[in-house]
Amino acid sequence: MKGLMPLDPTFFLSDPTGPGDLLPTLEFDRNPTVLLVFAANRFTRNAARFLHQRYGIGAMDWRMMVMLTKEPDIPVSRASKVIGIDKAAVSRSLTRLHKNGLAEPKIPSGDSRRKSWSLTEKGRQLHKEILDLALHRQQKILEGFSEDEVLTLNAMLGRLLENISSLDNGEEESE
Amino acid sequence: MKGLMPLDPTFFLSDPTGPGDLLPTLEFDRNPTVLLVFAANRFTRNAARFLHQRYGIGAMDWRMMVMLTKEPDIPVSRASKVIGIDKAAVSRSLTRLHKNGLAEPKIPSGDSRRKSWSLTEKGRQLHKEILDLALHRQQKILEGFSEDEVLTLNAMLGRLLENISSLDNGEEESE
DNA sequence: CTTTTTATGTTGTCATGTCAACACATAACG
DNA sequence: CGTTATGTGTTGACATGACAACATAAAAAG
Numbered sequence A, B: 001m002k003g004l005m006p007l008d009p010t011f012f013l014s015d016p017t018g019p020g021d022l023l024p025t026l027e028f029d030r031n032p033t034v035l036l037v038f039a040a041n042r043f044t045r046n047a048a049r050f051l052h053q054r055y056g057i058g059a060m061d062w063r064m065m066v067m068l069t070k071e072p073d074i075p076v077s078r079a080s081k082v083i084g085i086d087k088a089a090v091s092r093s094l095t096r097l098h099k100n101g102l103a104e105p106k107i108p109s110g111d112s113r114r115k116s117w118s119l120t121e122k123g124r125q126l127h128k129e130i131l132d133l134a135l136h137r138q139q140k141i142l143e144g145f146s147e148d149e150v151l152t153l154n155a156m157l158g159r160l161l162e163n164i165s166s167l168d169n170g171e172e173e174s175e
Numbered sequence C: 001c002t003t004t005t006t007a008t009g010t011t012g013t014c015a016t017g018t019c020a021a022c023a024c025a026t027a028a029c030g
Numbered sequence D: 001c002g003t004t005a006t007g008t009g010t011t012g013a014c015a016t017g018a019c020a021a022c023a024t025a026a027a028a029a030g
Helices: A032-055 A059-070 A076-083 A087-099 A121-141 A147-168 B032-055 B059-070 B076-083 B087-099 B121-141 B147-168
Strands: A103-106 A116-119 B103-106 B116-119
Touching: A032 A059, A032 A121, A032 B032, A032 B121, A032 B147, A059 A076, A059 A087, A059 A103, A059 A116, A059 A121, A076 A087, A087 A103, A116 A121, A121 B032, A121 B147, A147 B032, A147 B121, A147 B147, B032 B059, B032 B121, B059 B076, B059 B087, B059 B103, B059 B116, B059 B121, B076 B087, B087 B103, B087 B116, B116 B121
Parallel strands: none
Antiparallel strands: A103 A116, B103 B116
16 A cells, blocks of 8 residues: 555646636546546447447447457356446347347356356357457547556556445445 | 557356356446446446435536536636537527526627526536535545546546547547 | 528437336345 | 245436537637
């Protein structure tokens, strides 16, 4: 744990003595959480547009296809935990992939609450096709970043995720 | 423009010689774009939950309140450009804020397509109240980050935003 | 001056992701 | 063994953000 002092909160604010006697608020380009949400929204919109135009699928379904490749034969609840998305949305995405012939369920016990999902052959082929393009696009997004910078960025985003998860787990009622 | 080589694409992939002869796909903790979206989703959900429980407003409306504080008397299209969100969503958010007595329009020319929006006194008070808490929460999210690390993270997120915007502007059809 | 183009804000519809409720089976408790 | 709690997957409703279409006024072009 670093012992360094955090930034003074005024760093994150617009200058309250600026023109027109404006009130202070968050300065967009000084707040990591603002930039994070902006960048992610912009990325998702761009990816969604590209995926839909070329393949007729949504960003969520692509993400689910990656999940099923990493871990075939996976139940909804496990996928929800790993991918960090509500099981209702996971359930719907898998249903869409199933309807499109890209994924199939197994129900060994006959109880549909003991389902597990895998990609079909068609799904595996589509996944491979999109993967190449997804990597290509990410390379463009990382243009100008050195290897060290990518590793640093990954590490920082990972730490942000952990800190946000800590807030999720109820460490926030101390104010 | 840096002359450094980008990472080899296999860095971003799961090990294809791993257990069970799995196919390669994106490794979640090695892909900045995956981590970006995960972190932003997690942050937004956490913030949305907090804002709704305490103040009965959504994350989008809070974001709009910040916008109106930075730039009072702003039209929908300008707000849409600055905040990077579709004007339809901006229009709806402003309507909600208006209904809740937090924002008000000016229509000097009588033409409702020449509207501009500002916070009401009630809106300014709520903004001030939420701002303190938002800064506090961001400090917790940045726990363990040094001043230099925050500046580095801001810069990197800014560069990602620029690169994604370049993709938006049609530099992607070269494949 | 007339026609065409552009910009604006609103509304309908859709994808994404959340929250809640439900039915039902299994696990845990007394 | 009976009761209670927990986990699972589905579905309804909602917030967020996008895309498209529309009505209308102003700007630009001829």
